[in-house]
Amino acid sequence: QKEVEQDPGPLSVPEGAIVSLNCTYSNSAFQYFMWYRQYSRKGPELLMYTYSSGNKEDGRFTAQVDKSSKYISLFIRDSQPSDSATYLCAMSGMDSNYQLIWGAGTKLIIKP
Amino acid sequence: EAGVTQSPTHLIKTRGQQVTLRCSPISGHTSVYWYQQALGLGLQFLLWYDEGEERNRGNFPPRFSGRQFPNYSSELNVNALELEDSALYLCASSLVSTRNTEAFFGQGTRLTVV
Numbered sequence: 225q226k227e228v229e230q231d232p233g234p235l236s237v238p239e240g241a242i243v244s245l246n247c248t249y250s251n252s253a254f255q256y257f258m259w260y261r262q263y264s265r266k267g268p269e270l271l272m273y274t275y276s277s278g279n280k281e282d283g284r285f286t287a288q289v290d291k292s293s294k295y296i297s298l299f300i301r302d303s304q305p306s307d308s309a310t311y312l313c314a315m316s317g318m319d320s321n322y323q324l325i326w327g328a329g330t331k332l333i334i335k336p
Numbered sequence: 337e338a339g340v341t342q343s344p345t346h347l348i349k350t351r352g353q354q355v356t357l358r359c360s361p362i363s364g365h366t367s368v369y370w371y372q373q374a375l376g377l378g379l380q381f382l383l384w385y386d387e388g389e390e391r392n393r394g395n396f397p398p399r400f401s402g403r404q405f406p407n408y409s410s411e412l413n414v415n416a417l418e419l420e421d422s423a424l425y426l427c428a429s430s431l432v433s434t435r436n437t438e439a440f441f442g443q444g445t446r447l448t449v450v
Contacts, residue, residue: 256435256436258437260441266444267426267442267444268379268426268428268441270438270439273437273438275437312379314439321391322435323381323384323391323392323436324436326378326381327378328377
């Protein structure tokens with residue numbers, strides 16, 4: 225079993241929809257949770273990070289962490305075609321010296 | 337402020353050759369990560385350098401190696417290239433003091449082995 229599981233998709237939704245992207249993990253020592261966006265043939269771009277449990281909002285993006293369920297989510301409101309990309313989650317914790325552990329990425333397609 | 341820069345952006349090599357990829361981190365960042373991303377696959381961790389030391393290594397053969405220089409820039413060397421080494425090689429930099437919560441990536445080097 226991988227440390228971080230992420231549905232590869234593709235996930236296809238109409239423009240304007242609310243998108244929910246998720247990752248589950250097995251290591252309870254993870255403390256920091258990151259979301260990255262990667263456009264085709266480009267390097268990943270950091271969207272936001274969250275420490276421990278709770279929510280964090282940045283514009284149309286909201287990150288949620290539920291440590292009791294070992295489950296994190298990224299919500300995108302009012303989705304736009306420009307949001308079409310692969311979304312990767314990453315996590316780190318003290319037991320791994322804060323090395324980033326990655327999900328496989330979910331490919332998101334926003335249909336105009 | 338300049339981001340993470342990688343060179344070259346593209347290159348084509350023949351099986352059996354050797355290649356060196358370069359990465360310049362964001363100014364002030366001491367940690368450099370290298371990843372391999374084959375077409376359609378996720379990030380595969382290769383190497384992690386911090387303060388000039390190798391901190392961790394992914395599950396890759398010894399022909400993948402690297403180093404970090406005193407100015408924190410880094411090189412990734414791949415010897416005896418194989419066809420399956422064709423991939424996007426990504427470098428990221430961060431501050432370990434931020435618990436690597438803000439790792440920034442370069443645009444990558446696309447390596448094609450023929």
